[in-house]
Every structure is written in C-alpha cells, then in structure tokens.
Amino acid sequence: MDALADLLAGVRARSAAFCRTVLEPPWALRIADGARLALVTTVRGHAWLVPDDDRDGGEPGVSQPVRIDEGQVAVVKGPAPYVVADEVSTPASVVVGPRNRLTTMDGTDITEEFLRTSAGRESPDSSVIVSGTYSVTGDVGARLLAALPEVALVRAADITSPVLDLLVAELAAARPGQHAVLDRLLDLALIETVRTWMGGQRGEAPGWFRAQGDPVVGEALRLMHDDSGAPWTVASLAARTGVSRAAFARRFAELVGSPPMSYLADWRITVAADLLRGTDDTADAIARTVGYANAFAFSAAFKRHRGISPREHRAGSR
Template sequence: MTVKAVGRERDHVADVVGDIVAALRRGGVVYGRALLRAPWGLAFESRSIATIYVVIAGSCVLVPDGGQALRLAPGDVALLPSGAGHVAADAPGRPARTVRERFGADLEELSATDLVIEGDGPETVLVCGAYLLEPAPQHPFIASLPDVVHVTAGQMRGACLASAVHLLTTEVDQAGRGTPAVVASLLDLLFTYTLRSWFLGQPDQLVGWARALHDPAVGPALALLHDDPGKPWTVEALAHAVGVPRARFSRRFASTTGHTPMEYLGIWRMTVAARLLREGRAPLRQIARKVGYDSEFAFARAFKRVVGHAPGRYRAMHHREEGAASARR
C-alpha cells in the first residue's frame, strides 16, 4: 500500500500540530488589544502559557529570557509555544514591569480588555492571545520548539496564516456576542499556521520533529496514530499503511521524533486521555478503551507512569482548579 492509499491527501503538518495544540490547551483563551505608546516595557515570567503576538501597527522588540532581542514589524507574528519568560518593549534595554504591576491584574484576568500605556513616543498596536498549557504530559513536539517562533509578514507561506491574522484582528477590533468562542478557534488556527509557515520557511534546516512532520512516511504515520489512538497499532501495521519496509520505517520514525513508533503511541494516548479527564466526566473504563486499553488497571498504571498522577486524582485536581478559577471570576 502506498502513502496515497492511506485514505486522503492530507496536510500532515496542520493535522498533527493542530491535534497537539488542542490536546494541550486547557481553560479559556486570554486575548486583547494593546495600545502602547513609548516608552513602555512589559515583563512576563516563565509559565505554562502559550502566548502569541500580532503586530498591527508600529514595532516592538521581544526579548526571551537569556536570548537575543527580536524586532517585530507590522504584520509579524511571534509565538512563544511553551511559555518562556520574556520582555516585550518598544526598545531594547527598556525597564519593564510585570502586567500585574502595570495594570493591577494578571494576564488571564484581563481577557478582552484593551491594555493602554500612554507615553510621548511612537505608538505600537498589538493583538495578543494566550492560553494555559497543560504542563504534564509535555508533548515532545512542544519541547523541541525554540522559545520564540517568529514569522515576518514577508515569510508567510500561502494565504492561510495571513487570513487567520486578518480574521483575528478584525474579530478583536469588532468584539461582539460570540467573540470569545471565535477568538479561541482563531488562536488555535493561528498557532498551527504560524508553526507550519515557520517550518516551510526553512526547508534546508529541518531537523527532529520538523523533519518528522514533513517526512513522506513518518508524517502520514503520525496522522494515523492521531486519528485513531485506540486502534491496536503495531510497527508492522504502520509501516504497511505508509508503504515503507518495517526496518526502514522504524529507523526513520525514531531518528526524527526521538521515540520508537510504539513509544510515541503511548505518549499520544496519555495526552489524549489527559484531555478527556480534564474536559469531561466519562468513566475511566470508557477513557481507557478510547485510548486502546482493555484493562482499566493497565490504563491507570500507564497514565501514572507518564503523567505522575493516577487518572482519578488527576481529574479531581483539575476540577478543583477550575472551580477555584470560576469562583475568583
């Protein structure tokens, strides 16, 4: 069977990255527009929050902790996929204050609020979006990304990213009923399209997961595992499905992802299970079957080994956190 016979022509990068983003996101989306007139500087501590900036007008610099300053121009997108600490400012070296110090509340408490800083210098307009990431289990794809993924307006590949940027900025500017749900979906798209555009912009430098997603055998195999994690997959079955000899497929999969096919299947199953536990109240036996376990005990043991908590405890912890967050709001 050839790769094409797997079932349909797919964009494996968008499919797999989109799955990972959706599985790791928890809670609501934080978003807003920032109207910042120089001088200004905002400091963000390292947290499990994926943050994305879209420059609408003016310019700014983004300085990740321990990294070099990046100049962002109109139309640029900067994504911090794993919540690295950073400073956003109008110029390098500008003194920076935290969001709480500057606005009296943490970022997640300011959703859909215009952030305004008045000064005597040039104005920068940003659309900012962020959402909490589940810290465990951390997906190896997220861990492999740089602290900042920067895509300039001139580097955007195809119409998808540019369209997502336009839709997001328009929705935030014209906020109305249903805007939070629309923005949540657009941020997921923007996250995915930004990564895809970044990958495609450096074809000669693809290593690790970037290479895996574009590999003609490994990419489709990842998509198959994501489509149906509960299926009793074997290395032989995956290799046959993508039309590559077993030994060659195993080597390519491990060399690009850092895991054997069955190791990755276990990671993805637990990632999916964690999301199901966070977002619903299905019985553990039902979740176990959905991710490929006939035995609830075997599932619980595997989940605790990967995540660090038993499934029931993990669910209770997250439901308590959500209850506390709702009470604060």
C-alpha cells in the first residue's frame, strides 16, 4: 500500500449525508454538519463556497469565497460552518445539519418538504449540486487533512476515472442497494479528486506524494507502509531499492523532506496512536505491530513524539 492509500483508508463516506439537490436562484445553504471533509460538485450552473459569519477562526474551514463552476469538483475541509450559495451576497435561508437534517434559520425542521420540493423542480436556471460528507477519524486521517488546503478544486475533466458520471447516473433513480453503491462511488470520487489535485500541484504537493513517483524513494515508501513493523534500517531500505546507503538517505531526504528513519518513526507512531484509540490491544502488542521491541521502547518513542505516554493518549480518547 502506498502513502496516499494508507491515509485515505481512514476516510469513509456516510451515505446518509449524500445528496443531489436542485436549487432555484436565489439560494444559499448554511452547512453546519460538523463534517471534517466534504465533496461538492456542480452538475449544472455554479456555486459559491462562502465563509460563515459565525466561523471560529481557530477551526479549519472555508475562509474566503471560492467559486465552483459547472464541471468542477471541490474537496472542502471542515468542521467550521460555511455557506454554499448562488452568489456571495445571498443570505442563507436553510441550515444543513448532521445527517442531512434541514432546518430554517430559526430551527424549524423542513427536511422532507425541502427534499421533495427540490427533487420535483428543474429549470434552465437551476443549479444542480451533488455533495457528500466523509467521516475522518484518527491520526492517520488527520495526516490527509493536513496535506489538503481549505478547498481543493479540480476540473472533473482532469479526473481520468468516470466515477463522477457514475455517481450522477446512480442518483437518477432509487434502486435496491443504492446506499451501498453510493458509499463506494463516493469513496472513489474522493480518491480520484485528491490524487488529481495533488498531481497538479507540482512543487506544492506534500513531499511524500511527489516522492511516490520516484523509483527509489517511492519503492522505499511502499515498503514502509506495507510493513511498518519490519526492522527497517537505512541500509536495508537502500539494499531493497538498489542504491548505496548514502545515496538513498540523501535522495529520500531531498524528496520527502525528512530523513528516512524520521519519516518511519513518525508513521509508526501515527499508526500506533490509532491502534491505541481504536483497539484494546496491549501496549506490548501494539509495540511489536509497529516495529518496537517492547512496550518500554514504544512508550519512550511515543512520549518523545507526542509529549504524553501511550496510556495517557488512550485514556484521553475514550
């Protein structure tokens, strides 16, 4: 598994928060569902992503207006609220809450009425928006979020996979098993959008992403991610990739931005942090899974990287 695949593995679609909405101007929706990641694409018309007046400046989210034109797709970071509107100046009249519950600005639930009305109207002036939100949990998922801007915008035409067309086609009519199909298509849509955006960033993409195309460093990254618990050393990774120890260490640091053993240690602690949070495995078992000889060595490394012990991390996440 490569580095991007590992990071995306912790991100999953939630079918209850997936929808296709037809909107007549003027329109504006306040998105306040708390999702840490969302995908938005315009099938017809355009949409503006606008910062919310109540946005907490300390929370990730939309901080300046971004226009999504027809045929574009955006990955949007949360959890701060933001507004999706036909124009920057259009005030929000509907609030989208967790699990796609819709209310008026004063809190009246209008979910069924809004969706029924929206599904039945479509005109040449309509905007058709397809959106979905993702559950992002743990330290592995956080590494993906850290690599993304507030809004990652790409042209659908630049995405080589037909996944967005498949999404729209699947939404055309209700069919058995649709939620399961949409979940999988939405996951694929995120993968394709993120790697298309990163691939177009040239020098702006994270070092670990750019390095995956290098025959030496890319192979080393795959080895580390395939088996983070193996007793890797600079010498063993250099041997597996067919270059000298010195050449490997220099090339890895230049492309990734950190020495190979520093990258590996950080990745091991990231994986361990999620195991501490998501399993009841002992510290000794987790230590061996991620490549430490025993619980003592693992605890020392964890505290060095995170400033707290594995026990404190586990207790704080439950």
